[in-house]
Ligand SMILES: *[C@@H]1O[C@H](CO)[C@@H](O)[C@H](O)[C@H]1NC(C)=O
């Protein structure tokens with residue numbers, strides 16, 4: 232023995248040892264390939280997994296779709312979006328080195344997959360967006376190595392078990408959008424001192440509770456706290472300012488009352504602050520030290536007082552959303568010079584004074600909505616300086632002056648809505664023909680000039696009643712194919728109503744009363760996208776004064792109904808940006824429509840505008 236040892240050169244020993252290891256490795260690999268093939272069979276070969284094919288190469292499976300190996304052994308399975316529609320088999324844990332399992336966005340039924348308790352090395356588990364039901368198990372802490380757990384967007388119900396608070400390694404805890412209808416273990420969750428991301432949002436069936444003070448004292452590493460719509464009541468504690476690492480804070484759609492704690496604006500790393508749709512009152516704190524803020528949404532509260540001057544120093548601010556409050560006073564002029572500002576939504580407040588003239592001049596402004604306030608003076612001249620503007624909505628103010636010339640070649644513009652002001656002058660010529668222009672609402676102003684010869688092929692609403700438009704209705708109107716509404720009552724239009732109007736098969740509302748129109752009403756010929764509707768439109772009344780009133784009450788009713796019908800022509804697409812096209816503008820989406828009720832087990836994001844150009848949905852799915 233001694234001799235043998237002495238003669239065996241270390242290199243040889245190493246060689247044999249490697250051979251042994253290699254053989255063992257190949258054995259393991261062959262086993263793992265077999266396990267994966269069993270998995271494929273168990274799940275009935277969904278299309279992508281169908282590409283998993285047996286091979287003599289021992290580690291062939293390491294390059295199969297969704298499979299990741301480390302040192303020849305399977306450590307990660309990303310089986311998200313694979314159309315898996317049956318339960319998880321227990322033999323999956325025979326993949327003894329599995330660390331990360333992603334089953335997100337499948338159709339997996341049944342209860343929580345406790346069979347995964349046997350995956351002893353598992354530290355990432357994502358089972359979000361499936362059809363899971365029932366409780367989260369009260370011994371879920373047996374998955375002791377978990378650093379990441381997402382069960383979001385399933386139908387889990389009952390209490391969130393206290394055992395969750397014993398998963399002490401957890402850094403990410405995503406529990407949003409389930410059907411939990413009991414309590415959540417706030418004190419235990421507060422014990423998860425490594426938590427970086429905590430998401431409890433859209434669990435609106437939870438028993439009402441107040442904001443857990445212990446979160447603010449113990450979860451010091453949190454960068455993201457998403458607690459939207461989960462039945463929070465009472466006040467936001469001033470200690471929230473302890474959460475120094477916070478980048479995102481979202482407490483929207485709860486029944487919170489009281490003031491916004493001033494400590495919130497001391498959070499140095501805060502970039503997104505959303506507390507909309509609660510019952511906060513009082514003034515917005517004036518001292519603003521959160522210079523990383525990119526997005527602020529405090530809309531739909533009962534906030535009073537003025538917009539803090541300090542907002543004018545937020546050089547990263549892109550989105551300022553304060554609509555539906557009772558804010559008063561002027562908009563600080565410095566806001567107009569913020570370099571990153573894209574969205575300004577201040578409508579339905581009690582703001583007054585002149586709009587800061589620099590809005591749009593120094594930033595890529597996209598959306599400017601200031602309607603239902605008491606602004607005076609002109610619209611800012613350079614709103615479209617960067618060429619990014621898609622909408623101007625400024626109805627119901629006391630604005631004077633002309634429409635900014637810059638709107639005339641503002642190529643991306645979709646909506647201009649400035650009714651009920653005292654604006655005057657001619658509409659910038661190019662405005663009507665902008666490629667995407669869909670809605671022009673200028674009612675109740677003093678605008679003058681002729682109607683356009685040509686309009687954008689997307690333009691569907693022209694509302695210009697109670698102005699001083701003059702001249703003829705152009706015969707080219709026959710090409711305004713997408714027009715649904717033309718309201719031009721009470722102007723000084725003259726001449727006759729062109730026959731070509733009968734070409735407009737989508738037109739359902741035509742109001743031309745109180746003008747100087749004369750002659751006969753066109754009749755739709757005996758002919759064909761399409762002239763049936765016109766029979767309704769041409770229900771006209773001709774007055775002695777040769778004023779023509781063309782009102783189609785029937786169609787008007789249809790139009791009104793369709794506006795109220797929120798189910799009209801919109802679609803939900805997971806996580807994709809949709810085009811801002813006509814049906815979406817008219818759809819009047821509400822938040823409930825946008826984030827599914829958990830019913831389908833899917834989360835949806837529809838970053839589109841409702842009919843007045845309000846973007847309602849881009850705030851909803853920041854979770855992932
Ligand atoms: C489950 O998925 C498999 C494979 O895609 C399919 O053949 C089967 O019809 C599906 N079953 C159900 C109930 O949807």
Ligand SMILES: *[C@@H]1O[C@H](CO)[C@@H](O)[C@H](O)[C@H]1NC(C)=O
Nearest residue numbers: 311333335355356357379855
């Ligand atoms: C799981 O997959 C989904 C969809 O591809 C992805 O969004 C999610 O981040 C993944 N989860 C983890 C933990 O990587």
Ligand SMILES: *[C@@H]1O[C@H](CO)[C@@H](O)[C@H](O)[C@H]1NC(C)=O
Nearest residue numbers: 321322324345346347348349
């Ligand atoms: C875990 O594995 C053991 C041994 O393979 C088995 O007896 C047990 O049923 C498994 N547990 C679960 C929850 O699948």
Ligand SMILES: *[C@@H]1O[C@H](CO)[C@@H](O)[C@H](O)[C@H]1NC(C)=O
Nearest residue numbers: 365388389390410411412413
């Ligand atoms: C919670 O929801 C589950 C599943 O729908 C139901 O069985 C249970 O009765 C509910 N509990 C309460 C307290 O409403």
Ligand SMILES: *[C@@H]1O[C@H](CO)[C@@H](O)[C@H](O)[C@H]1NC(C)=O
Nearest residue numbers: 393396417418419420421422
């Ligand atoms: C929090 O953790 C501490 C220390 O492990 C433990 O003593 C305490 O009971 C835990 N609190 C809760 C509510 O679980």
Ligand SMILES: *[C@@H]1O[C@H](CO)[C@@H](O)[C@H](O)[C@H]1NC(C)=O
Nearest residue numbers: 452454474475476477499500
């Ligand atoms: C704030 O962010 C910076 C840059 O990412 C980081 O270095 C710092 O640690 C963060 N501060 C806190 C309190 O988390």
Ligand SMILES: *[C@@H]1O[C@H](CO)[C@@H](O)[C@H](O)[C@H]1NC(C)=O
Nearest residue numbers: 484485486487508509510511
């Ligand atoms: C806000 O308070 C009013 C009564 O003060 C109540 O009717 C309303 O439901 C509350 N809104 C929310 C979101 O809690």
Ligand SMILES: *[C@@H]1O[C@H](CO)[C@@H](O)[C@H](O)[C@H]1NC(C)=O
Nearest residue numbers: 557558559560581582583605
């Ligand atoms: C709006 O502001 C005006 C003064 O600018 C004030 O007289 C009025 O009371 C305010 N209205 C509301 C509802 O706050």
Ligand SMILES: *[C@@H]1O[C@H](CO)[C@@H](O)[C@H](O)[C@H]1NC(C)=O
Nearest residue numbers: 615616617618619640641642
């Ligand atoms: C509009 O026209 C002016 C003058 O021709 C030009 O300077 C500006 O860049 C144009 N803006 C856009 C958005 O096209």
Ligand SMILES: *[C@@H]1O[C@H](CO)[C@@H](O)[C@H](O)[C@H]1NC(C)=O
Nearest residue numbers: 604605606627628629630653
């Ligand atoms: C708008 O201006 C008119 C005339 O100056 C004034 O009578 C009216 O009260 C103003 N309306 C608002 C809402 O400020």
Ligand SMILES: *[C@@H]1O[C@H](CO)[C@@H](O)[C@H](O)[C@H]1NC(C)=O
Nearest residue numbers: 642643644666667810811812
């Ligand atoms: C019109 O809208 C479409 C869809 O949003 C967009 O891709 C396109 O760039 C827009 N056209 C212009 C000229 O802005």
Ligand SMILES: *[C@@H]1O[C@H](CO)[C@@H](O)[C@H](O)[C@H]1NC(C)=O
Nearest residue numbers: 362363364386828829830831
């Ligand atoms: C989830 O809950 C919703 C709403 O209660 C229900 O419509 C849906 O059928 C449920 N889905 C499953 C898979 O249980």
